Amino acid sequence: MRLYWRPEKLCKKTRSNILVTQGTRGGGGGLRQILFTPHGFVKQALKAANASVKSEILDGKKYDAVMISTGDKDKIIGxxxxxxxxxxxxxxxxxNVLGDMLVEYTFSNYKDYGGVKFPTNLSNRQWKVPVFELAVKDVRPNVPADIKPEPQQQGRGNRWWEPGAPGSPELKSGVAVPVRLSEGVWYMTDPTSGSPHHSVLVEFKDFLVMIEAPSSEARSEELLAVTKHLFPNKRIRFVVNTHPHFDHIGGLRRFAVEDIPIVTHRSNIPFFQEAFSNPRTINPDKLAKSGKSAEFVPGDGKYVITDGDRSIELHLMQNLDHSSGNYIAYLPKEKFMIEGCIYNPDYPNAVLDPPSPFTASLYDNIMRLKLDVDLGIGLHGRVFPMTELAKYAGRTR
Structure with missing residues (x-):
C-alpha cells in the first residue's frame, strides 16, 4: 500500500490527503483519527497548551511520554x-462493556522517504484485541492525491421489518415495544432500529425472566420500565445472556444494579468478570456509581429455569463458529425456540445460496437435541416457522 502524505494539511479542517483503510475505529472518527498517526500527534502536541512530558517505563522499555488532552476526561499519550x-x-x-477501554496504536520500522521519516508497520489494538495492521510499501511526501469521499449508499431500510414479512409486528414508536406471542411470553421488540436487537420476557408463577439485555444501559432502562408496567407486582429473577458478543451484552450491567443475576454459559463468566471490573471514569454507568458487583449464574450444556409448570431450557450449541458459549433457549410448553445471531431472517422468499453455516448449525442442533419447535424467535429480526429455518439451512429441497 502507498501512502501520499501532506503534513501541512494534517490539522486543518479540510480534507486530509492521506489514504487509510477501514478498521481503525476506536479512538474517534474524522479529524480526530489524525491524532493517532505519528505526524498528526506530533503536530498537535507542538501546538497544545496542555502538553506535558515525563519519563515512563512501558512494557519494560523507557520512553519519553508526551500527554495531550482534547477534553476534560480525554487524554492521549505518545x-x-x-x-x-x-x-x-x-x-x-x-x-458499554469494557468501561475505560484502552486503544493503542503502534508504529515501528521507520524509514526515510525523501526527508520524511515514516513507520512501515502500523497496528492498532482495542483492549487486548488486535483490530488493524498495515504494512507500508512506499510514502511520497507532498504528492497531490485526488481523494474523494465515497458516495453514500442508499439504504434498503430495515430489512427485518419489511412489510409483509412473516411475524413482523406492527411498527410503533418507542424503544422497547412488547408483542404478546402467547400467554406469559412477550417479544420485547426494537422496531425503531435499523439493526434491531430484541429480548424475550417470560412470566412464571412468582417471577419473570428476561432473555437478553442487548445494546446499552438505555435499552435496559426501557426494558425494565416496560416490564414494570406489564407486571408491577412481579420481579425479574434472572436475565439470560445467549452469547458474549458486545451487542448482546451492553445492557447487562443495568440489570445487575437491580440485583438480578446473569445466567450465561460458565465459559463466558471469566470474560464478564474481567470486563466488568475495568475502571469507568470516562462515563460511569449506574452499576459503577452503585458500588455493586454483578452476580453470575454458570450454566453447563443444559440449564433449566422452571416453576414446575413453565420451563426455559438453555442448550449449548455445538459445531457453531459464531461464538463459543452460545445458548439457545427453548420453551417446551409453547414449543418456542429463541436464538440470537444464528439465523437472521431476511426478506420473505430471499435466496440464500449457499446457506449460512450458522443457520445450518442451528437447524442441526435442534435436530440433535430433539426439540419440538413450532416457532423460532429471533433476537435479531423476527419470528419464523421451522419450515423457513429448514429451507434457509439448506435442509429441504
Whole structure:
C-alpha cells in the first residue's frame, strides 16, 4: 500500500490527503483519527497548551511520554523511544462493556522517504484485541492525491421489518415495544432500529425472566420500565445472556444494579468478570456509581429455569463458529425456540445460496437435541416457522 502524505494539511479542517483503510475505529472518527498517526500527534502536541512530558517505563522499555488532552476526561499519550521516533500512542474511550477501554496504536520500522521519516508497520489494538495492521510499501511526501469521499449508499431500510414479512409486528414508536406471542411470553421488540436487537420476557408463577439485555444501559432502562408496567407486582429473577458478543451484552450491567443475576454459559463468566471490573471514569454507568458487583449464574450444556409448570431450557450449541458459549433457549410448553445471531431472517422468499453455516448449525442442533419447535424467535429480526429455518439451512429441497 502507498501512502501520499501532506503534513501541512494534517490539522486543518479540510480534507486530509492521506489514504487509510477501514478498521481503525476506536479512538474517534474524522479529524480526530489524525491524532493517532505519528505526524498528526506530533503536530498537535507542538501546538497544545496542555502538553506535558515525563519519563515512563512501558512494557519494560523507557520512553519519553508526551500527554495531550482534547477534553476534560480525554487524554492521549505518545511514547517516544531513544531515537526520538513515536512508537506508541495510547488513549482510552468509553465502552458499554469494557468501561475505560484502552486503544493503542503502534508504529515501528521507520524509514526515510525523501526527508520524511515514516513507520512501515502500523497496528492498532482495542483492549487486548488486535483490530488493524498495515504494512507500508512506499510514502511520497507532498504528492497531490485526488481523494474523494465515497458516495453514500442508499439504504434498503430495515430489512427485518419489511412489510409483509412473516411475524413482523406492527411498527410503533418507542424503544422497547412488547408483542404478546402467547400467554406469559412477550417479544420485547426494537422496531425503531435499523439493526434491531430484541429480548424475550417470560412470566412464571412468582417471577419473570428476561432473555437478553442487548445494546446499552438505555435499552435496559426501557426494558425494565416496560416490564414494570406489564407486571408491577412481579420481579425479574434472572436475565439470560445467549452469547458474549458486545451487542448482546451492553445492557447487562443495568440489570445487575437491580440485583438480578446473569445466567450465561460458565465459559463466558471469566470474560464478564474481567470486563466488568475495568475502571469507568470516562462515563460511569449506574452499576459503577452503585458500588455493586454483578452476580453470575454458570450454566453447563443444559440449564433449566422452571416453576414446575413453565420451563426455559438453555442448550449449548455445538459445531457453531459464531461464538463459543452460545445458548439457545427453548420453551417446551409453547414449543418456542429463541436464538440470537444464528439465523437472521431476511426478506420473505430471499435466496440464500449457499446457506449460512450458522443457520445450518442451528437447524442441526435442534435436530440433535430433539426439540419440538413450532416457532423460532429471533433476537435479531423476527419470528419464523421451522419450515423457513429448514429451507434457509439448506435442509429441504
Amino acid at each position: 511514547y517516544f523511544g531513544s531515537e526520538g521516533t513515536l512508537e506508541k500512542i495510547q488513549t482510552w474511550v468509553d465502552n
